[in-house]
Amino acid sequence: MPRRPLSFVLGVCVCSLALAQARPPIPSVVLDHMNALDRRCAAAGGRAGAGRYVVAQDFTGDGRLDYLLSEGDYDCVGRPGLFRKGGAARVDLFVVDARNAARRVYSDQLIGYRVLAGKPAKVQIARQGTACGAGSNARTQCAAQLAWNGHGFGEAVAVSDARTQPDPTPATKPATPAAPAAAAAAAAAAGPIPAPLAVPPEARPRFLAECRQTYVSRSADAARWADEQCVADWGKLTASAAATDALLAALPVAAGEAVPLASLRQRLAGVRWAAKPRSRELSASGRLGNLDVSVTGAPAAKTLGMNWMEVGAEPPYDIVGAMRVRGVTLTETACEEFGAGEWQRVFAGSAPGRAPFRLEIAQRIAPFANANAYYGVTIDLSGRAPATSASRSVCSNPSNLI
Numbered sequence: 597m598p599r600r601p602l603s604f605v606l607g608v609c610v611c612s613l614a615l616a617q618a619r620p621p622i623p624s625v626v627l628d629h630m631n632a633l634d635r636r637c638a639a640a641g642g643r644a645g646a647g648r649y650v651v652a653q654d655f656t657g658d659g660r661l662d663y664l665l666s667e668g669d670y671d672c673v674g675r676p677g678l679f680r681k682g683g684a685a686r687v688d689l690f691v692v693d694a695r696n697a698a699r700r701v702y703s704d705q706l707i708g709y710r711v712l713a714g715k716p717a718k719v720q721i722a723r724q725g726t727a728c729g730a731g732s733n734a735r736t737q738c739a740a741q742l743a744w745n746g747h748g749f750g751e752a753v754a755v756s757d758a759r760t761q762p763d764p765t766p767a768t769k770p771a772t773p774a775a776p777a778a779a780a781a782a783a784a785a786a787g788p789i790p791a792p793l794a795v796p797p798e799a800r801p802r803f804l805a806e807c808r809q810t811y812v813s814r815s816a817d818a819a820r821w822a823d824e825q826c827v828a829d830w831g832k833l834t835a836s837a838a839a840t841d842a843l844l845a846a847l848p849v850a851a852g853e854a855v856p857l858a859s860l861r862q863r864l865a866g867v868r869w870a871a872k873p874r875s876r877e878l879s880a881s882g883r884l885g886n887l888d889v890s891v892t893g894a895p896a897a898k899t900l901g902m903n904w905m906e907v908g909a910e911p912p913y914d915i916v917g918a919m920r921v922r923g924v925t926l927t928e929t930a931c932e933e934f935g936a937g938e939w940q941r942v943f944a945g946s947a948p949g950r951a952p953f954r955l956e957i958a959q960r961i962a963p964f965a966n967a968n969a970y971y972g973v974t975i976d977l978s979g980r981a982p983a984t985s986a987s988r989s990v991c992s993n994p995s996n997l998i
Contacts, residue, residue: 623698624827625834626650626663626690633679637672647671653717656691656744663690663698664711664719683707684724689742689749697800699834702742702749702866703885716744727868727883747792747841750865790849790949792841793922803830803921832914833921838866839887839902839973840918846900847950848979854896855977864889893977901974908962911971916943916957923948926955929982937961944982951979 622630634644649669655662668685672678679685687709689702708722719742728738742749807826811818818825845863848855857879861869867889869882879894887902904913916926930942938960945953954976962969976982 620661620696622663623690623692623696625698625700625831626665628828628831629665629688629690629700633667633670637670637675637678640672640675640678642672642675642678645671645673651711653711655689655716655719655749657716660692660694662692664688664709665690666709668706687721689719691744693797695797695800699795699837701747701837703838707737718742719749726870731871745865747794748838748866790845790847790947793844793924793948795837795921799921800830803833803917829914829917832912833918836913836915836918838885839913840915840922842866842884842889843900843902843915843973843975844919844922844924844947844950846897846975846977847947847953848977849950851951851979851981853951853979855979857891857894857897860891860897860900860977897977899974899976901972903970903972905968905970907968908966909969910961911959911969913971913973915955915973916941919945919947919955934960942982945975952981953977953979954982 630650633649637644647669649666649671651664651666652661653664654660655664665688666685667679667687670679684705684707687702687704687706688700690698691701692698704721704723705727706721707724710720712718712720720739721742722737722739724737725734726732726736728736732738804823804826807829808822811822811825842864846855846860861867861880864884867882867884869880873879874881874890878890878892879897880889880891882889884902887904890901890903891897892899892901904911919926924945924947926943926945928941929944931939932941933939940956940958943955943957945955947953956974958970958972960968960970
């Protein structure tokens with residue numbers, strides 16, 4: 597019997613948008629995202645309409661307004677459906693701190709979402725196809741409710757459309773919760789998990805000040821544009837938040853400690869793991885927002901990689917900067933340039949509560965509009981300090997020296 601489609605419509609908001617609390621100015625990171633949509637619409641030959649595509653609600657329970665941006669609800673007059681390909685569109689969640697600075701903590705391609713009023717407000721999402729997991733086909737639909745875990749949004753519970761389900765039997769009892777012993781066994785199997793590293797409130801103003809000083813020290817002319825560029829640079833750090841937190845969560849706590857593949861999957865709850873690896877060289881693969889995730893090694897994971905690629909774009913990430921504002925020490929051990937805007941850098945890393953690690957970053961900025969740009973990061977999970985070299989190559993001008 598064919599299933600009826602879930603009643604999620606892209607952009608449906610089951611909530612009250614008129615909030616009693618005072619609304620602070622929209623954070624710059626959110627405004628930058630909105631302005632980017634305006635530019636993309638204009639470049640495609642359209643113009644910005646009056647449609648509502650931003651939802652301001654408290655999604656974390658801290659009493660502050662956070663922001664949900666739905667590209668599928670953006671009204672690009674003259675180019676309808678520009679941001680909604682194949683019935684799916686990108687939805688981003690930005691969390692705001694006490695200084696009214698926002699960071700993106702969730703991004704995914706969805707066929708629908710809805711916001712339910714509450715304290716905090718709840719976000720339910722709907723996907724289609726292989727994103728629903730093992731055994732799914734192109735017509736499969738699934739839904740879940742997101743839950744805030746202190747540093748990101750994970751999928752807490754599955755959500756069903758009541759109209760597609762049979763009437764509940766009165767004698768049916770709620771499912772029995774997992775026994776404490778079973779929960780303890782699962783926690784033991786996961787092994788010790790390092791505590792998340794938070795971004796301190798003073799990180800953004802300190803970054804902007806140091807960033808400006810660096811640009812101006814290279815050229816006095818930079819004083820005219822450094823502030824704007826530094827805000828854009830900070831945006832790359834916030835866009836890297838989910839990936840950075842995942843990379844740091846994957847690291848072993850003690851030197852030489854193995855991270856079982858099953859434990860890694862539990863630690864990276866925000867990753868949508870594929871039913872099987874996409875190549876023979878990998879032990880697991882999946883997606884985290886716009887990043888492809890890959891793991892090597894089994895039964896213990898050896899490396900964790902994340903990669904992004906897009907035609908004619910500038911890489912939107914800076915994992916190095918995002919780690920440093922979280923208190924991670926990174927020492928560059930090697931750097932190689934392959935031309936303008938393309939390089940590969942290797943770092944020895946040290947983070948609180950974690951074993952030392954090796955981090956490799958590769959980036960290429962598209963030299964022309966129809967060329968591929970990419971950004972890739974690989975972190976070693978062996979728990980051993982990387983070997984240092986007496987001599988190392990130095991890049992003259994990689995994109996993110998700051």
